Amino acid sequence: MTQIAPPPRQAPPSVAGTAGRKTQGPAVRTLVSPLALGSTRGKILYWTVFCAVVLGFALAFLFPVYWMASGAMKTPDEVVQTPPTLFPESLTFTAYTDAWEQMQLPTHLWNTVVQAAGAWILQLVFCTAAAYALSKLKPAFGKIILGGILATLMVPAQALLVPKYLTVADLPLIHTSLLNDPLGIWLPAVANAFNLYLLKRFFDQIPRDVLEAAEIDGAGKLRTLWSILLPMSRPVLGVVSIFALVAVWQDFLWPLMVFSDTEQQPISVALVQLSQNIPLSVLIAAMVIASIPMVLMFLVFQRHIIAGISAGSTKG
């Protein structure tokens, strides 16, 4: 939601470059000189600061997460008791099983998976095709279309949610409603100027000769895209995929508008709707379960995600 997007213009070329590179070694000169660090006083100071930062980070970022995971293992009485206990008195997993059953988490998790996967696939298909057309096929009015797409980057998405909702509720010309339908998430997700621009910028870097060689060998446009361009674009496709999946999984306000039907709601909406009338420990367990997929994905792809974010700032 309020996640800060890296500035669009610099991202694609550097994504490929930084993805595999290790973080810079200690040889690089920074604010403090190596000489000052080498002295005994410097060493003591360095390790004091280091320990303070480790402690501070653990307290600020890891402890809340620990508190959530351990809170769900406490009994309903223990979780509301003051002063709270640092460790659960006994490990109980009933809150997790209760959350799983009472809050219908399998349904909501499945809804989220369907919505995120569909948005991801449609975004890959349509954004890649459109980026290919704009970058390599250069259709008439292509510049104007690209300008129109980039202009939507300027318009804050959240401010337009209400008219977007009205459009989705009653599509122009065909007069069908996409409310309470995964299509209501999927199709608007395709209109993602940021991802389209990332792809277009990446395709721009691929020399025309490569594609022409394929065309001389008799490959059609689709074939060129599929067998030449896409295999070369793996890094940027990875970045776009992560952005697309995370965006849908984390979104709240749009699915809140689209899905009034409880059975269809993704986990983020369901958590808030159900949070009022559910015991605290069960709610916390549900929160933990809702966080696991994204946190797991982050831990698996952390190197790529962090490189992708960092690449957003460095100039080339």
Add this chain to the structure above:
Amino acid sequence: MKTVQAPHRSAGAPPVTPEPRPAGRRSASPFARRLSHQARAYGFLIGGLICFALFSWYPAIRAVIIAFQKYTPGSAPEWVGTDNFTQVFHDPEFGAAWRNTLTFTLLALLIGFAVPFVMALVLNELRHARSFFRVVVYLPVMIPPVVSALLWKWFYDPGAGLANEALRFLHLPTSNWTNGADTALLSLVIVATWANMGGTVLIYLAALQGIPGELYEAAELDGANIWQRVRHVTIPQTRFIILMLMLLQIIATMQVFTEPFVITGGGPENSTVTILYLIYKYAFLYNDFGGACALSVMLLIVLSLFSALYLRLTRTDD
């Protein structure tokens, strides 16, 4: 179509050429060839184009139209001139929402801006466990915003909450947090900062690593101490990124919704109602889509100013 494709493929020149190619094949006229190329290009483009038209361009135009209409789904819209705007202006929540949104943005800027910068500055000096710090600081960003909001709602709970417990542990006076009209907004800023600063820290870190080490060496030779080096080397060198992130953050925080909606519900005493929250209320509680769109247009104009500034800055730097 098949016969038309053949000459183009073998031509090996850029697909669209204003000049007709030397007539190597006679099977298709240059016009037909260009037409077929356009048809194929638009075939690739069409899916994305329809989605942008339907879900980006059309709603933007429609927001402006509906802002001047009395609009209830199911019945024909009615032109009402600027009635929606006057009505929204007279809503006591309108002033509160703008005030809260601006205060929230300002506080988020002060806290959510200085903290990540100092953090990145310190992290950049550390020579050990670098990737550990990066993963840990980014972890809250990957937790769904709804979960972090609910988590902090529990922390702020006056009874079993961790926040007051921590204050008691440190022998400090406890706070009302989200239950006090004067502290609620600040409490939400803390949540938003905690949840979102990972990205900012990572971007700063990358920017700091781009600063040439010679600059620090030269400054040191000139006798600059550590604070002077930060002031005269680090900040000027990262000024552009700082400005960019500041604008992006303003745009993002002015659209804050999840935290007030989940944690406080706009209360106490309207102290955390934001513009986006008010838009939501007009549309889905009052069923007044005209008023919601009038508000959207106002928010849009304000935010577009920042967006335009952002785009201008990124352009001129190229």
